[in-house]
Amino acid sequence: MSTRTARDAVLKPVPSAEPRSVTILGSTGSVGRNTVDLIRRHPGAYRIEALTGSDNVALLTEQARLLKPKLAVVANPARYAELKEALAGTGTELAAGAEAVTEAAQRPAEWVMASIVGAAGLKPTLAAVRRGAVIGLANKETLVCAGALMMGEVKRHKATLLPVDSEHSAIFQVFETERREAVDRIILTASGGPFRTVGHEVMKNATPAQAVKHPNWSMGAKISIDSATMMNKGLEIIEAQHLFNMPESRIDVLVHPQSVIHSMVSYVDGSVLAQLGTPDMRTPIAVALAWPKRMGCPSERLDFAKVSTLTFEAPDDIRFPALRLARQALRTGGGAPVVLNAANEIAVQAFLDGRIAFLDIAAIVESCLARVNAGAAADLEEVAAADQSARAEARRQVESRAAVH
Numbered sequence: 480m481s482t483r484t485a486r487d488a489v490l491k492p493v494p495s496a497e498p499r500s501v502t503i504l505g506s507t508g509s510v511g512r513n514t515v516d517l518i519r520r521h522p523g524a525y526r527i528e529a530l531t532g533s534d535n536v537a538l539l540t541e542q543a544r545l546l547k548p549k550l551a552v553v554a555n556p557a558r559y560a561e562l563k564e565a566l567a568g569t570g571t572e573l574a575a576g577a578e579a580v581t582e583a584a585q586r587p588a589e590w591v592m593a594s595i596v597g598a599a600g601l602k603p604t605l606a607a608v609r610r611g612a613v614i615g616l617a618n619k620e621t622l623v624c625a626g627a628l629m630m631g632e633v634k635r636h637k638a639t640l641l642p643v644d645s646e647h648s649a650i651f652q653v654f655e656t657e658r659r660e661a662v663d664r665i666i667l668t669a670s671g672g673p674f675r676t677v678g679h680e681v682m683k684n685a686t687p688a689q690a691v692k693h694p695n696w697s698m699g700a701k702i703s704i705d706s707a708t709m710m711n712k713g714l715e716i717i718e719a720q721h722l723f724n725m726p727e728s729r730i731d732v733l734v735h736p737q738s739v740i741h742s743m744v745s746y747v748d749g750s751v752l753a754q755l756g757t758p759d760m761r762t763p764i765a766v767a768l769a770w771p772k773r774m775g776c777p778s779e780r781l782d783f784a785k786v787s788t789l790t791f792e793a794p795d796d797i798r799f800p801a802l803r804l805a806r807q808a809l810r811t812g813g814g815a816p817v818v819l820n821a822a823n824e825i826a827v828q829a830f831l832d833g834r835i836a837f838l839d840i841a842a843i844v845e846s847c848l849a850r851v852n853a854g855a856a857a858d859l860e861e862v863a864a865a866d867q868s869a870r871a872e873a874r875r876q877v878e879s880r881a882a883v884h
């Protein structure tokens with residue numbers, strides 16, 4: 480078995496007549512940085528239309544100096560002066576604010592990485608869809624909040640949506656679309672997060688530092704906390720339903736602590752197809768970045784002898800109520816997934832800020848699902864209304880819990 484670990488090698492460029500034009504929405508984040516890393520290893524294969532960040536001007540500046548995009552945008556307008564000073568005279572056009580991020584997505588890049596975190600990614604991603612781009616979709620919250628709208632627009636504008644989330648990339652690679660009637664179930668694997676084996680007391684007293692420490696993946700803070708509550712898997716059930724047009728009742732979650740099998744699809748004849756790899760986001764990003772071809776990627780190769788044991792467990796819905804809440808929101812439909820997502824975003828941030836306890840996160844989401852009138856969420860305005868109502872209610876809940884935390 481190969482143990483090649485060519486992590487720092489500059490790999491052979493993807494053979495192509497023209498460099499592929501690329502925009503990275505959220506280039507300063509974890510997925511964004513991995514995308515930049517891959518692009519830098521394939522000199523001449525890509526040219527950068529636009530890069531966007533929010534607060535990390537230092538990194539955005541560094542990326543812009545290296546990749547020479549036509550446009551660089553900071554979502555936070557308060558950082559514009561800093562960006563302007565740092566990139567003065569480089570020839571890169573500069574802009575700031577949420578509208579400018581959406582405008583960046585409208586620029587004519589063939590391929591767009593959607594790696595903004597949270598519902599803030601919805602409008603820019605939709606803008607890229609509406610001009611028929613090829614989109615590498617990391618931002619799962621987009622599909623959670625507006626899955627039906629999004630998939631409808633993908634079809635209408637002949638856009639291409641390529642999953643980047645590791646589980647959905649795995650499913651994408653083994654899902655026989657031309658024989659979709661033979662698909663029986665989707666099996667989403669879950670690591671179980673840092674609290675997979677601990678008891679209630681440990682979870683009750685969990686600190687942000689403990690919760691953010693994912694056992695296998697290096698990721699941004701928000702998704703790391705989602706993995707710890709297993710809300711990440713709940714969001715991924717919703718994401719899978721939209722991407723693969725599969726009812727929630729046929730999407731299973733299977734805890735697999737090693738994160739080697741990234742997900743599976745079972746077929747009516749008893750076959751189960753899986754995609755495997757080391758836990759390195761550069762592999763699913765590479766799948767989308769080179770699609771429909773494949774490209775070299777420096778992620779560590781799987782060494783089965785070293786892995787030695789792959790284990791599986793049923794998820795624990797009692798210790799991880801987020802799984803049940805996500806399924807409940809999906810079955811309720813309309814704006815319920817929007818409420819689930821918005822309440823979760825507020826609660827996760829409050830936990831990271833030390834204002835509420837770890838177990839408060841799911842409790843706040845549950846309470847918001849019960850209290851907020853979610854509406855139909857059939858268009859962007861209705862999605863925004865449900866999102867705002869849920870955020871307002873979640874903030875109230877945070878205040879009352881923060882007082883006793």
Ligand SMILES: NC(=O)C1=CN([C@@H]2O[C@H](COP(=O)(O)OP(=O)(O)OC[C@H]3O[C@@H](n4cnc5c(N)ncnc54)[C@H](OP(=O)(O)O)[C@@H]3O)[C@@H](O)[C@H]2O)C=CC1
Nearest residue numbers: 505507508509510532533534535554596599617618698699
């Ligand atoms: N990290 C991972 O390995 C994986 C991530 N995903 C999904 O990908 C998405 C990104 O995750 P990750 O890279 O971890 O997140 P990070 O927090 O690391 O990065 C988020 C990016 O979004 C930018 N950003 C933050 N807020 C806003 C805003 N309001 N408007 C515009 N841009 C904003 C950040 O800018 P700045 O940093 O400059 O403030 C940064 O570029 C999430 O939806 C996540 O669920 C899915 C699978 C794996």
Ligand SMILES: CC(=O)[C@@H](O)[C@H](O)COP(=O)(O)O
Nearest residue numbers: 644645669670671672706711
């Ligand atoms: C890398 C990726 O796709 C994450 O969503 C990861 O899967 C999180 O791990 P959990 O399985 O712990 O949610």
Ligand SMILES: [Mn+2]
Nearest residue numbers: 644645646715
């Ligand atoms: Mn995932």
